[in-house]
Amino acid sequence: MTGRHVLTVAAPSNTLIGLVRTVTNTDALGGPEVEIETQVRGSSGFLRGEFAAGPGALAALERDLGAFSAEHRAARWTVHRHDQRPRILVLCSQQGHVLTHLLSRHEDGVLGGEIAAVLSNHDRHAAKVRAHGLKSVHIGWWAQDKHAAERELLALVHEHQADLVVLARFMQVLSGSLCDELAGRMINVHHSLLPAFVGGRAYHQAHERGVRVVGATAHFVTAGVDEGPILVQKSVPVERGQVSPGLLAEAGRDAEMLAMAEAIRLLCAGRVIPHGQHPVIF
Incomplete structure (x- = not known):
């Protein structure tokens, strides 16, 4: 079942371009449905994204983010459903x-x-x-x-x-x-x-x-x-x-x-x- 999700990421600022590419290139996740904002604070970069994804696309994104975090140890990320009220x-x-x-x-x-x-x-x-x-x-x-x-x-x-x-x-x-x-x-x-x-x-x-x-x-x-x-x-x-x-x-x-x-x-x-x-x- 497709749902809308929110992604936040903190990572070194020099990885932001690669990070945006990682998110938008994830299978079945790219295109106009992905809304991405970024900010830079010195050597730190930050990303917030909203996107619609089913279980398969979400699993692919989490896999890709896991690989990104393994490569860039300072990166941390969270993803949750937009309609899941805290x-x-x-x-x-x-x-x-x-x-x-x-x-x-x-x-x-x-x-x-x-x-x-x-x-x-x-x-x-x-x-x-x-x-x-x-x-x-x-x-x-x-x-x-x-x-x-x-x-x-x-x-x-x-x-x-x-x-x-x-x-x-x-x-x-x-x-x-x-x-x-x-x-x-x-x-x-x-x-x-x-x-x-x-x-x-x-x-x-x-x-x-x-x-x-x-x-x-x-x-x-x-x-x-x-x-x-x-x-x-x-x-x-x-x-x-x-x-x-x-x-x-x-x-x-x-x-x-x-x-x-x-x-x-x-x-x-x-x-x-x-x-x-x-x-x-x-």
């Missing part, structure tokens, strides 16, 4: 605006992936999550036993076969070992335009500095708090009357929701290739 585990705390936005997009079928479950260290959103027909998990003792809580989180990731873990204003610092375990698969939204105003009181810091623009940053999660590679940033102008941290936070909530939703869409569509501190985005 599974998402959402984490949240008391603030629910980002979660509510994601639930709405999920219900409308425009999130890009499927929410498998929602985990929270508070139970105030449980009824709302269940109203959307989704599983709600409460770990109220997170701060008392972080290691046990993180083991439970990883168990949920495996149980629900989550492709992406989304921190929707989840106000807990995660361990370096957990960040390493989920590297490239876990994203957060921070309530400032990073790298400025890191930490939990970003709007207070912004107010103290008299900012004229507030915003939000969706980024990969790393062991360094609010230091992960940036995926999406959204900004909102500050009106003259917005002169308190609370009013700045009110203005910034839309930016938080939009930044996270856009990051999820890009990741679920296979439009992001992790690359150090500067992800490649197609």
Whole structure:
């Protein structure tokens, strides 16, 4: 059965021409049905392709890519069905605006992936999550036993076969070992335009500095708090009357929701290739 697939490849930049040739020359795969984009960053090259292929053509492509990777050891690639929606585990705390936005997009079928479950260290959103027909998990003792809580989180990731873990204003610092375990698969939204105003009181810091623009940053999660590679940033102008941290936070909530939703869409569509501190985005 023919289906549409997405291919992403990272390889040395001097191999890109050969890589494009490898993809377009694969038996039964070439022609106008193949859409290819490439980017170059110094000595690194990146490719994203979309194509229609049946099992035979897909097997041929994977064989050819395997041979390419064997020849060029630095190359790495992934291929998945376009209609195979990634599974998402959402984490949240008391603030629910980002979660509510994601639930709405999920219900409308425009999130890009499927929410498998929602985990929270508070139970105030449980009824709302269940109203959307989704599983709600409460770990109220997170701060008392972080290691046990993180083991439970990883168990949920495996149980629900989550492709992406989304921190929707989840106000807990995660361990370096957990960040390493989920590297490239876990994203957060921070309530400032990073790298400025890191930490939990970003709007207070912004107010103290008299900012004229507030915003939000969706980024990969790393062991360094609010230091992960940036995926999406959204900004909102500050009106003259917005002169308190609370009013700045009110203005910034839309930016938080939009930044996270856009990051999820890009990741679920296979439009992001992790690359150090500067992800490649197609």
